[in-house]
Structure formats: C-alpha cells, structure tokens
Amino acid sequence: MKRILGILGILVAVMVVTGILQPAFLSGYNLSNVTQLSAYFAILSIGVMFVIITGGIDLSIGPVVGLVGCLLPLLIVKYGFHPALAIAFVMGVAALIGTTHGLLITKAKLQPFVVTLCGWLIYRGLARWITGDANQGFGNSFNGLLEISRKKIPLPGDYQVPIPVVYMLIIAVLAAIFLNKTVWGRYLYAIGRNEQAAHFSGINTDRIKLMAYVLCSTIAGFGGVLLAFDLNSMQPSSHGNTYELYAIAAAVLGGCSLRGGEGSVAGVVIGAVLLRVLYSANNMLGIPSTLEYVTIGTVLLAGVLADEGVKWYSQRRKLIQSAKKVAA
C-alpha cells in the first residue's frame, strides 16, 4: 500500500511540476493523448505481471503486439475476414503463443527468459515474413472499426476519456479480483514465493504457471488489437518494439519483484501511467527527444533505489522502536 502511495506521489509530483513549467501539458488534448497511450501500456503490464508474480518473465510481448498488429489488417483487408472473426483469430494466435511458452517452461523445464527470448525473435520474424515486410493498415474504408480504439467519452471542458482507458479499467478490476479473491490468484503468489511448497500442498503448479503465460500473451494480443486500430499503420519490423521492456519496467516500478511473489494491479497501472507521463513531460519540457530513454531510465532507477531506501529506513525505524520498547 505504501509503495502504491509512494509511486502515486511521484506521478502527481511529475504532473504538477510539468504542468507549472508547461501549462499545455495539462491541456485536454495532451492528457487525453497520455491517458490513451497509458491505457495500452497498462494493459500489457497487467499481463506480464501475472508471469512476474510466478517468478517468470515474458520478453516476447513487443513482437506479439507486432504480429497481432500486422495480422489483423492483413486478415480483414486482404483476406476479407469479418472483423469479429479476425479479432478472435489473432487473439487465438496470442493465446496459442502463451500456451506454447507455458508448456515449454513447465513441461520441457526450459527457462522463461530463454523461451520468450526465442519467441521474441520468432514472432518478429513471422510478422515480417507473413506481410512481406510491407506496411500494414486498414486504409480509409474501416473508419468505424477504428473507433474501437479511437472513441472518446467527452467530459466537461475540453477533457475526454479515451475508450481504451475504459477497457484498461475493466481488465484491471478483473485482474485485481482474480489475484486477490480467487484460488488461482492465491496460488500464483504462493508459487512465486515457494513453488516447491505449493506443489507439496497439492497445487498443480504447472497448470497455474501455464495459465499465467496464457494470460500474459492473450492480454498482449488484446493490447495489440487496440494499438492496431489506433495507429492504423504498422511496420512489421518495428511495430511494438521495446514494448516488453516498458511493460516489465512498469511492473517493477509498480512493486513487482522479479524474484516473484509480489505485485499488485494498482501499482502496476500507476507504474505504466508514470512511464507515459515521463515520456510526455520529456517532450513538453523541450528536453531533446534523444534524451528520452535517459530520462525514463534514470527515473526508473531512482524509483527502485528510493524504494529500497524506504524499505531499509522503515525496517530500521521499526527495529529501533521495538528496541526502545524492550529497554523501557
């Protein structure tokens, strides 16, 4: 809880400072833009969070987004699939990818890093091969369809809520219920902390881990669908590049430990938003865009460091307090 408040504090601070230095940052247009992008990344981050809680990792999120983003217009425009069928198809591909990851990791006992690294290469390559490395888009004849991602709910003033934020919130609520209120959620945490003990307690640990990878890739697939409709122009060789790193960074920033067993939906969502806000602030404040990664990397590092510091300090304070109690 403290951790979430801490990162929320940083988020607010960055927004206030940027807003003061550059009022345009808080304009309806910019905020709508930032929240829309935040929503996509939050969705991807929630997905990878499941895997990270089990103590695993998924590096293939970016290429899955890329593959889905290229496949979707190809199916709809070139092969004339009904949009609903095409969406179901690409989501199915994503789920299949997750299942493959899960099986390789639980049954063949391969390391998640290695499996998903190979996946990273394979899905990127597949996207380029299937499309002949040509740009993909829906053109101008599917504008209604693009509203799936582009629709905005107006608010008073010139503010509005982009529809992906709604999807993200629904996913976040479902994920939070899943993690905190269901047996499987509890199992995920237990496996992340001590897989052996979970197995000895009669939990089918392989199945739960498999489920985490399926959820991760499927959610990445869904994110990919939303991004495709929003962007309407995807380069097979680069669409979705580095998204896996953003997703993992947001999860870590939001309190996930790569050792497993820790993490909350709220933290991860705020972490994802913070990353996008930093990105935007970097632009708005006129910091050279070449320094973008430097800014984000530095803040991420500082955040993780501060977290360790706070942990150390509060533990120390607790120790001193109880030592005083003993002495008294």
Added chain:
Amino acid sequence: MGDRRENMVSATSTTTTDVTTGLLPDRTNDRPLLLAASQITKEFPGCKALDRVSVSFSPGEIVAILGENGAGKSTLMKILAGVQPPDGGELLVDGQPVVFRDVRDAIEHGVVLIHQELNLAENLSIGANLFLGREPTQWGFIDQKTIRRLSRELLERVGLNYTPETIVGELSTGQQQLVEIAKALSIQARVLIMDEPTASLSHYETELLYGVVRKLKADGVCVIYISHRLSEIQELADRVVVLRDGQYVGEITRAKMTREKMVSLMIGRSLTSGFERHSHTPGPEVFRIKDLVTTAFPEARNSFSLKAGEIVGMAGLVGAGRTELLRAVFGIDRPLAGEIFCDSKLVRISSPRAAMNLGMALVPEDRKGEGLVLEMSVRHNHTLATLARQASLGLFINAAQEITDSQRMIAALRTKTASDQLAVQFLSGGNQQKVVIGKWLLSNPKILLLDEPTRGVDVGAKQEIYRIMEELAGQGLSLLFVSSDLEEVIRMSDRVLVMHEGKITGELSRQQLSETAIMALATGGALS
C-alpha cells in the same frame, strides 16, 4: 583433584542443588581460562536474546550448550565468534578483555565457529577449500604443492580418508563437516564452536565426529557445541551449560549428567516422562504398497501396509531411502514400478494432488523449503492445500471460512502466534511445524505421512507434536513417520519399519523394539 564444580554449588540456586548459578566467570580452580564471556547481554527487537550471561571455557574441554529454541544458544555462539557484537558485557581471552569486531578478529584469537549450514565451495577440491582466501603462494602463483602437503596433514588429523584433490561436493554432509573442522584447525583454532554438528549426520558419521572431537580435546582444543540430543551430550561433553530465555540457568558436570536433570533445567520444570505410547488394537488396513521401486534405489522393492489408528515408525540411517519412499508414495516422484492400494483399491498417485484426494497428507522433511511459504501468513499457509475445496464455484476464496479454519487449527494445535496474519517466517520451528500439520489436518486426511516431524524443534514443542500424533491416531488416522531419533521412534511407534540402502530390511513390533534391534537392521545386519 576434587571436582571444582561441586565447590561452587551456590545456596541461592533456585533450580536444582546440583548445579551452579555461576554469575561470575572467574573460576577459582586449577584450570587455566581460555575464553570467557562476562555478563553478556544482547537485545533484538522484541526480545532480550541474552541477559547477563557469564560462562567460561578451558583448554581441552568439551562443553555442550543446551536450551530450547530461542533460549539464546546460537546468539551466544555468534557473539563468542565475533559474528555479532554484544550489547553489554565483555569477552576475555586468556584473561585479557578483547573486542571482536568481526569474525576475523575472533579467528585471530583462535576462536572459530562452524556454521550449521556449511560454508564450503562445493565445486572446489578439499585442498582449495581448506586454504580458500589465504592460499600459500610462490612467485605470485598458488603453491599447490604446499597446499597438498598441509591438506594431507589436516585430513589425517580429522580422520578423513580422501585426497586433497577430491571435490567437496562429492563428500557426504558428515565428511564436509570434517573438512570444515580441518579448515578450522589449519587456522590454529584454540576454541572450536559448532552449531548442531550432528543434526544431519548419519550414525556412523556421528561416531566419526565424536572421535575427532575427542582427539581435539586431547590436543588441548576447547570444543563448544550446541546440541538438542541429550544422549549425545551425555556421551561426549565434559559439562553442559544450560540457557533458558536468554539467561544462564546453570551447568552440570559429566559425573552428574542425567537426562532428567538436563531436561528440567532446560525447560524449568520436570517433564512428565510418561509419554509412552500405549498399545492399541489397530483398525482395518487402509493403505498398502506392493513392490514399489523408487528412482533412487532401482533395485529395491518395498512393500508395507498401514492400518487405521496406528502409528508406524520408519527408522534407518540418513540416506537409507526413507524420504524417497515417502515422496514416491505421495506422488512427488514417480515410482518406477509397484502398486499402491487405498482401502484395498488399486490407485495411481501421479501428483501430490492425487495423493491428497485419496486422503493422504505429507509433512515434509524440509519445513522451510517444502512445507511452508515463509513470507505468507499463518492463515494463508493453513489453507493452502484446502483453499479450492472451500471456494465457491471452486474459484472464489471463501474468506470467512478461511479465517475459521485457520483459527480452529491454531486452537487445536496450540500454535503460538501473535495473529493468524503474521508471516510464518516469524514463528519458532515448533510452531512452524504445527502450521504445516494444521494445513494438512484441514484436508481431513486418513493417512498422515510425517518426515522427521520433530527435527529442529525444541523439547517442549516435541512433546506437543507427540501429543498431536497420539491424538490423531486415537481419532483413527493412520500415521507413518520417518525419524532418525531412535528414542522418538521407540517411544511413539506401534511398530517400526527399518530401511537400509533403499530397502525395508525388517519390521519390529512394539515388543521387539530396542535401539540395538533397530540399529542392527538399519546397518544391514539381521535380527539376532
């Protein structure tokens, strides 16, 4: 020489008249002082680990430190060895006050601690380990020749029959322990401190260690060691120092060492030693394995059966294949061959889950690694196995039921915990074990398998666990427990299966039970 200890019996002694209260370390006797702790105090958040403890040690004596878990034994050892500084009091070496800022300081004064978890690099050779970090060099290169020569001398001193080139990982735990001792000797240890050195040793290895310790004593080395095993202390120690709740409560010299005296001093009251399992008429057979073969011992076929309301002990040396057999039965490792019958029906157990659904439960040997999720709360650990059974639609956690279940187990097993939301890592060993047992009792098992259920558990909690086992058997459960503690096996079992090298070599009824009978079977011999 009249025994010095008797002269010191103090009239103020509140425990028993045979022990000294020894508030002061200065002993007016003929033996020189090697190491002394005077009025040592150490506080941790929430507890006073040591409260003005004074003890002293002489060259060439073997001193056992006894106390329940949490009595402060380990803390005292750590302070003596410079791992932790004391909050108050002082240490004296050869009568001179010293301050150990770290382990290195202590080593310089000849005080060496051997940890319970050994600190050896398993992938390096014995020689490399012995001189790790202080390799003799020649022209800047490691002088292998000298290492070999010195290593051979050291190995001979500890009676270890291996070449210095042997990789440490290939040695058994007991042999590795001897390597640690050799290492301590190589740095001219005058005081050797060992934390439960025999906890994971086989009978044979333990004997070997005794021999080495006695030899060290003859060489004038002072050996201080922590142990829970009273028979071991009686056999080896010149005197035993007893701590309770962080305080020195007395010490007993070899001549006066009786089991009853040690126990009553340790727990502050005398134990009702009448914990003797009464003979029972067991119920019908509930479980049977036939010709089961485990991967660890492909040549050994094992068969046994369990009856309702019966406690069956499983004895044997460490590594005899007892744990492997339990694991195979509980579906953790797949057996190579054999049949398992539950209530006379042939069953297949391919996972712990399958075993659980057949009414089985396993309290594993490695409590922290296999029994508990340490960072999770008592409540969540309690319900880990049965969460799905209680869930609505098999998915949504029934939070109210979870609280009731956990509270019920805390009450039934008398688990000491501040709250059911406390992480189990903060509980003592005995209470952690109760959480593991509680987790499985919630599943309403018919067959309870326990692997070393009282290992690393203090005397008081041991009695509690025995009581629980007895009660469960009374309720008609069938219990099979593996134990390396012969005393416990004899006390608790209705009958005993003994294993040797993967094979059940014999079965002893309650009337046939004796340490010699068990040891004969456990070492591959036959019943005389």
